[in-house]
Amino acid sequence: MHRRPFDRNLRWIIGIWLACLFWSAGLLAAENLFPYGVASGDPQTNAVLLWTRVESVQPVVRVRYEVASDPDFRQPVASGEAETGPARDYTLKADVSGLSPATTYYYRWSLEGNKSPVGQTKTLPERTNRFRIAVVSCQHYGAGYYTAYRYIAQDAPDLLVHLGDWIYENPTYGSVVARPDPVGVADDLPSYRAKHRLYRTDPDFQQALRSIPVAAIWDDHEVQNDYSGKGLLFYNPARLRAAYQAYFEYVPIRAQGEFRIFRSLRIGDLCELFLTDGRQYRDEDIWHPAFFPPRDAAAEALAPGRSMLGAVQRKWLLEGLARSRALWKLIGSGDMMMDLRMNGLPISVDQWDGFAWEKEQILGHLAREKIANVLVLSGDTHIFSFGELRFQGKPVAKEAGTAGISSPSARVERSKEIQEANPQIFFTERDHRGYVLLDLSEEAIEVSFYGISTVLEPNGERVLLKRVRIPRS
Template sequence: MTSRLNIDRPLGTAAGTTDSLAPRRRSVVKAAAATAGAAALAPLATAHAAHAADGPAFLHGVASGDPLPDGVLLWTRVTPTPDAVPGSGKGPDTDVRWEVAQDKDFRQVVAHGTTTARASADHTVKADVRGLLPANVYYFRFSVEGTQSTASPVGRTRTAPALDAQATGVRFGVVSCSNWEAGYFSAYRHLAARTDLDAVLHLGDYIYEYKTGEYPEAKYVVRQHEPRHEILTLADYRVRHGLHKTDADVTAVHAAHPLIAIWDDHEFANDAWSGGAENHTPGTEGDWAARQQAAKQAYFEWMPVRPSTAGTVYRRLRFGRLADLHLLDLRSFRSQQSTVGNGDVDSPERSITGRAQLDWLKAGLAASDASWKLVGTSVMISPVAFGSLPAHLLEPLAELLGLPTGGLAINVDQWDGYTHDRKELIGHLRDKSIRNTVFLTGDIHMAWANDVPVTAGTYPLSPSAATEFVVTSVTSDNLDDILHVAPNTISTVAEGAIKAANRHVKWLDMDAHGYGVLDVTAERSQMDYYVVSDRRDPAATTSWARSYRTLSGTQKVERVNAPVL
């Protein structure tokens, strides 16, 4: 069977199939049933730890990612011997068998193969499976042949619609900023319990690089990560990634849904750019290029993500004729962030994307025949002015956003610090009459719903070229966390001031932690915002907070009174 890729790489496009997709029924099962189903799939590392002493074991769960119409990327890590812990370099290379089936009991196996878990790749393995049917649910598992008690947990995944399919809908969980020390990953658990998602989109800061007690400060640490020091080397990054893959909520969401991920700065170091980072000191922390390469290698080893050309994460996925998803890498090519008083944020010499990536994005947007053009961007593209805030609010916001404490009108780590790139991209959308572009964003630890204006200063008299949905953090500190005050107290003043100064900002929430669910149909794209009750509670509940949508052709967001059912 010949099958073709549905992933558009920066230096070439891949052809697609012409399979059709019949409209499928979407439903959300009751919470009890969904939770039971997720529990059956959740690969809890503790349940397998006893096997490590007996032989090979799968202690870090299973995952899938980057779904195509005819395939999906499968991931796991095998621990071949008890001493072969992440980052150790110990343990023999081990052959691992993978299987894909139409049923979770594996009576109908449709694909299988063998790959090798090598010490040189930290005993992680990936299988890029092809030959599957579009828009289908599959189950997968791994095993080590010739030994006993070595089957991995079972994972569930889903392929994308056929390239030319008139898909009736697509639905993504959307998350960002999961700081281990700041709390528990309950948002992942609640997404794992849903049976209606096509994939989970992670918009960056999957891990954090800090030493223990640095962010948040030590007295507010909920649980300590490993290693305890700031991660600098390949072994360090491997250990930190490995720790995350032992969390029950992390392994549950990976086992339940395919992941589509991009990185932001903390997968490397805070405020990273192409030649360094705010949180990197060459004199004491070594060469930046070596650290960056170590971080990237560990990321691609431990994440179910296909690297695009030159080892970056910018790539394109398609979900029938309904949506093209353009995923950006805003750390590998960007110029250094502007400094206070520099006045160079408008310079055409400075870029957040790099020339090649911006040209790739513009070409992809212009060529897309999909109803919706979704853009995964790790930092906010909408312009935001903070200078009108009172001093007692500007200082904690400066801490949250990485702004100078003396006050600054913009966040130079976002697209606000690279206005020439933004102006070129927004002008491209306007000049080419590209409709229904929706930016999906993380990073800022707040939830936002924005119009993306052509000219912010005259909006709403000037038009909107796109819209943007920003999801809050899974756990990372927001405004009330920094101030240690109750939600919806001080933040209410700040939210009002920001909206007054930025009329394209329709809503923001500076207090909550949680996730989004993006539901896309031909008529509209809607983001439902959910919040968790307490990031410090491993059994935190979740509740719906707000919903906003963009109707086709409008390039504007509007509030909706209920989430999609």
């Protein structure tokens, strides 16, 4: 049969249209292979850990990474391949070494021509007299937007220190709802992974992780509110392991033995940062909820031997503090270390006050060994705080607490009575979420407490709440 020219043209048009459709679908796929962005973490003077997650359904995927000293990758310095698959939820880590100290590097991942966004990172210096650290914690996704991270990226710190509550296992936080969390409660491996993916969709969080190396520790909500590792290992070990596995898959943290996260970062002779794990090895909790325990539970919190860190980590910390030759000793802690008491008894037994004997071991060690210039950095409370740690009435260290990125504050520390009973806490601020910025030098640490005007909607403004200067002693 004779085919009419119109039919032939129509076939051509449909053919070209289909080709365009597949081509544009391919382009779309190319843009979406790395939807969770890129990140870097645990920098050393010659190495840094790179992270991403690739969209795939293959049993094995090999993804290429490139590191360069310029953002256009004209001066490549390292490249390689990392392997992933469903066993690690398609997350990728590459520990790139052979780098130069105090140097900015650019990196990207690629699979079959699809490229990730370009990340920027920086190695630690061998010597320096200036270093800037942004300190964050507590980022409940449903309770607020991560606007603080936009300002952190503008501050261009050398390091982002995350003190825990990177995710929250629960989708809501009281009655505060800024945005929906469709994942629900996380309590097994698929749901913890889904929670990590959800949290990584925030564009400001992605931007900060793309441009600043992070050093992270966990607190409780990466697993379950106020949990103790020893307790959960007995009652629900599967949940504990699932949460820890998902954390290691999604957070750019270097593996150093199964699930060990306590470690130190040395920033020349200027600073050593001791990052602690206050959850995994902690003794069973003694009171729920943790606030205002009755007398006998509060007395138990003071019992000799009661430990948050466990004996191995405590020894590591005490020895590390004593031998460190760095001027400033920073201790990263998920939970507040300063006393917060009424009539001599703890107000919250989930914080360091619930492990008073071990706190005394650490503070007594600072006094006996004459270890000066110690600053504890803490999260968890959802308020800003600044004050000092005392041993037998004498100050041995300072502490700066960050309110966190988005999690609402409990109003418990608001009462005047509690403030008056705790003169070692010089400053608290409960009305803003935000972050703490540290500018370290050989003379002093300048601590800036930055609040965000609102996290209930995007685009809150940054407010400087307070700035304090800690001169070296």
